[in-house]
Amino acid sequence: MKKELIELRVNGRIHELAAEPNKLLLDVLRHDLGLTGSKRGCDDSSCGACTVLIDGIPMLSCTLLAASCQGQEITTVEGVAEHGGLAAIQQAYGRWGGAQCGYCTPGFMMTVKYLLANNPDPSEEEIRNALSGNLCRCTGYEQMYQAIRDAIEAERKGLAASSR
Amino acid sequence: MALSEFQLFRPKTIQSAVALLAQHKGDIQVLAGGTDLLPSMRQKLFAPKYVLDIRGVEELKRIRVLAGGGLEIGALVTLSQIEDSEFIRRNYPVLRKAAMTIASPILRNMGTIGGNICLDTRCLWYNQSYAWRTSCGFCIKKDGSLCHVAPGGSKCWAVFSGDTPPALLCLGAEIEIAGPGGTRRIALADLYTGLGDTRLKIAKDEMLTRVFIRESMSGYRGAYQKLRVRGSIDYPLAGVAVIVKSSGRHAPVQDAKVAITAVNPSPMLVVGADHALIGRAVDEHIATVVGELAARTAKPLTTSALTPEYRREMIKVFAKRAVLEAAAG
Numbered sequence: 001m002k003k004e005l006i007e008l009r010v011n012g013r014i015h016e017l018a019a020e021p022n023k024l025l026l027d028v029l030r031h032d033l034g035l036t037g038s039k040r041g042c043d044d045s046s047c048g049a050c051t052v053l054i055d056g057i058p059m060l061s062c063t064l065l066a067a068s069c070q071g072q073e074i075t076t077v078e079g080v081a082e083h084g085g086l087a088a089i090q091q092a093y094g095r096w097g098g099a100q101c102g103y104c105t106p107g108f109m110m111t112v113k114y115l116l117a118n119n120p121d122p123s124e125e126e127i128r129n130a131l132s133g134n135l136c137r138c139t140g141y142e143q144m145y146q147a148i149r150d151a152i153e154a155e156r157k158g159l160a161a162s163s164r
Numbered sequence: 165m166a167l168s169e170f171q172l173f174r175p176k177t178i179q180s181a182v183a184l185l186a187q188h189k190g191d192i193q194v195l196a197g198g199t200d201l202l203p204s205m206r207q208k209l210f211a212p213k214y215v216l217d218i219r220g221v222e223e224l225k226r227i228r229v230l231a232g233g234g235l236e237i238g239a240l241v242t243l244s245q246i247e248d249s250e251f252i253r254r255n256y257p258v259l260r261k262a263a264m265t266i267a268s269p270i271l272r273n274m275g276t277i278g279g280n281i282c283l284d285t286r287c288l289w290y291n292q293s294y295a296w297r298t299s300c301g302f303c304i305k306k307d308g309s310l311c312h313v314a315p316g317g318s319k320c321w322a323v324f325s326g327d328t329p330p331a332l333l334c335l336g337a338e339i340e341i342a343g344p345g346g347t348r349r350i351a352l353a354d355l356y357t358g359l360g361d362t363r364l365k366i367a368k369d370e371m372l373t374r375v376f377i378r379e380s381m382s383g384y385r386g387a388y389q390k391l392r393v394r395g396s397i398d399y400p401l402a403g404v405a406v407i408v409k410s411s412g413r414h415a416p417v418q419d420a421k422v423a424i425t426a427v428n429p430s431p432m433l434v435v436g437a438d439h440a441l442i443g444r445a446v447d448e449h450i451a452t453v454v455g456e457l458a459a460r461t462a463k464p465l466t467t468s469a470l471t472p473e474y475r476r477e478m479i480k481v482f483a484k485r486a487v488l489e490a491a492a493g
Contacts, residue, residue, distance in 0.1 A: 001169040004172075020169070021169075021170060021171060021172035021215070022166070022167040022168065022169055022170055022172075024167070024202075043206070044203050044206070045199060045202075045203055045271065046268075046394075046397045048268070048270055051270060057244075057273045058269070058270045058273055059270060059273055059274050060199075060270060060271070060274065063198050063199055063202045063203065063274065064198060064202075064274075065172065065195070065198070065202075065215075065217065067172055067174070067217075068172075068174070068195070068198075068217050068219055070174075111269075111270065129269065130269055132268055132269060132395070132396035133267075133268025133269050133270035133271060133396055133397070134270070
C-alpha cells in the first residue's frame with residue numbers, strides 16, 4: 001500500500017512521516033516515533049492501555065487512524081512530565097505503588113491527567129467513574145486511588161513545586 | 165490484527181463527503197468515532213476499498229438550540245458532549261441518561277450520536293475474528309448462508325445494540341439524511357428495517373447528518389436501565405428507556421413512552437405502554453404491567469453469551485424499575 005506523508009503534533013513537537021492510511025495511531029507512536037509508553041493491551045478497544053490525549057481528551061490510540069489525527073494535539077505519557085521533572089501524579093504513583101507490573105500505567109496516567117485538569121477536586125465516585133475505562137490486570141486499583149488522592153493533596157499544598 | 169488496505173478521504177464539508185460516497189458507492193465506509201467500525205475492520209467484517217473519515221466536518225459537531233424551539237444535534241457530537249450538555253440534562257434527561265451508560269468514559273469521548281444511531285447489529289456468531297468465523301463456516305450476516313441462531317431460517321437476527329436510539333424513539337426524534345440530491349428528514353423510527361443484516365433504510369450514497377428533537381418533548385422525566393456483562397465496557401444485552409410527563413410524583417401521567425433495545429434487530433417502541441400509563445398515577449402494579457408489555461415486545465435469541473430467557477426477564481425487570489424511576493423524577 002502506498003505510504004502518504006502525514007504531519008502529527010505529539011507532545012508539542014511536529015513530526016512529518018510517511019505512513020499507510022490504515023496505520024493506527026498507536027503503531028505510529030510506538031514504531032515510527034519510538035514513543036513506546038502507550039501500550040497495546042486488548043487490541044479491541046476495551047482495556048485503555050493505549051490511552052492518549054487528543055486535543056486534551058482521552059481517546060484510544062488503538063482505535064484511531066494516525067492520518068485522522070492530523071491537525072490535532074496528541075499527548076502521550078512521555079508528555080506528562082512537567083519542566084523536566086515528574087508530574088505530581090507520577091510522583092504519587094511512585095510513593096503509593098500505583099504501578100505494579102506497570103503495563104496499564106501509561107494509559108491510567110493520561111486518564112488521571114484529564115480528570116484532574118477538568119476536576120481538580122473529584123469525589124471518590126468521580127475518580128472511580130473516570131477510571132472505569134482503564135483496566136489493571138494486577139488489580140491494583142486501591143493504590144491508584146490513594147495515589148490520586150495524594151497527588152491532589154500534594155498539588156494543594158504546593159509540595160509538587162517544592163520537591164522539583 | 166492489522167486493518168485491511170484502503171484509501172482514506174478526509175472531507176471538510178457534507179457536500180464533498182456525499183460526493184465521495186456517491187462516487188465510490190458500495191466500496192466505501194463512513195468513519196466517525198471509529199469505535200464500531202475499526203474493531204470490526206480488524207475482524208475483517210469490513211474490508212472497504214475506501215474509508216470516508218468525516219471527523220473534519222465541523223458543522224456536524226454542534227448541539228444547537230433552535231430558534232423556533234427544539235434541539236438539533238450534529239451526527240458527530242460525541243456521547244460525552246451529550247452527557248455534559250446542561251440543556252439536554254434539563255430538557256431531555258432520558259437522552260443523557262442513556263448516553264452516559266454507553267461503554268466507558270474514554271469510548272464516549274470518541275463515539276458519536278450518529279454512530280450510535282447507525283451502529284452495526286451484533287451477534288455472538290458475527291463479532292468474532294476471521295479465524296473464529298472460518299471455523300464455524302461463517303454466518304448469514306457475513307460471508308456465509310447459515311444462521312447459527314435460527315438454523316434453517318433465512319432471516320438475520322443480529323441485535324441492534326445502540327443505547328441512545330430507544331431514548332430518541334421515546335422523544336419522537338427525527339433525523340436528517342444527506343445524499344447526492346440534497347437532504348431528507350424522516351422519523352428515527354422509520355430508519356430501521358427490523359432485519360439484522362440490512363439494518364438501516366439508508367442508501368449507499370447517503371449519510372446521517374443531524375438529529376432533531378421537538379421542543380414539545382422537553383420536560384418529560386426519563387430513565388434508562390440496561391443489562392451488560394462488564395459495567396464499564398460492554399454493549400447492552402437488554403435496555404429500556406422510559407419517559408413520563410406528569411405534574412408531580414403522585415399525579416396522573418399525562419403522556420408516556422417506553423422503548424427497548426438490544427433484544428431485537430432494531431430498537432422498538434413498546435406498543436400499548438403509553439395507554440397503560442396515561443391517566444393513572446404510577447405504582448408498582450402499573451410498572452409491572454408495563455414490564456410485561458415490554459417483555460412481550462422483546463424477541464431475544466441466542467445472539468449473546470446470556471440466555472434469551474434471562475434477557476427477556478431482565479427487560480421486564482428494567483422496564484418496571486425505569487417506569488418507577490421516571491415517575492419518581
